[in-house]
Amino acid sequence: MDEIRIILHGIRIQHELQIADGITLMPLPYSKREPVNMTPGLPTIITEETKSYLGKVLLRIAYCCSQKKVKSEEFPDFKSQILTFLGLLSVVCENPVHRLKAWVQPNASNPSGISVVSSLQEPHWRPVAISEAEISKTKEQFDKFTKLKQR
Numbered sequence: 001m002d003e004i005r006i007i008l009h010g011i012r013i014q015h016e017l018q019i020a021d022g023i024t025l026m027p028l029p030y031s032k033r034e035p036v037n038m039t040p041g042l043p044t045i046i047t048e049e050t051k052s053y054l055g056k057v058l059l060r061i062a063y064c065c066s067q068k069k070v071k072s073e074e075f076p077d078f079k080s081q082i083l084t085f086l087g088l089l090s091v092v093c094e095n096p097v098h099r100l101k102a103w104v105q106p107n108a109s110n111p112s113g114i115s116v117v118s119s120l121q122e123p124h125w126r127p128v129a130i131s132e133a134e135i136s137k138t139k140e141q142f143d144k145f146t147k148l149k150q151r
Helices: 078-093 132-147
Strands: 002-009 017-020 023-027 057-062 098-105 117-120
Touching: 017 117, 017 132, 057 098, 078 132
Parallel strands: none
Antiparallel strands: 002 057, 002 098, 017 023, 023 057, 098 117
């Protein structure tokens, strides 16, 4: 199972939050002294500059390489709607949520195929703490938004 992984700025979480099956938000450690191993799943380019990602949030989206579909049955088109979800999350938590780095990680057991696919500079605003309530509200809005007719 391949994964899209995105480091986000604009939100903070205390523990892993599940958006849907195969789609999770994970807190990155706040300091290098915390006993959290960031190496699995983070490309070398990111682990070399670890300090700038301390306290951020990692969005993990598992998908099946052969079908190019997200594993989640709840949000099967989530992969193509990531920016929409982040925009809705920004509205719900009343704080901009942006990607800092994004990459596709082929099969987590074979990290040799890691490739960074985007990089954005860190914004200059403070992140806000969110909980499962904000994720639930964002999921509800996302579901409504994606069901709208094209016109």
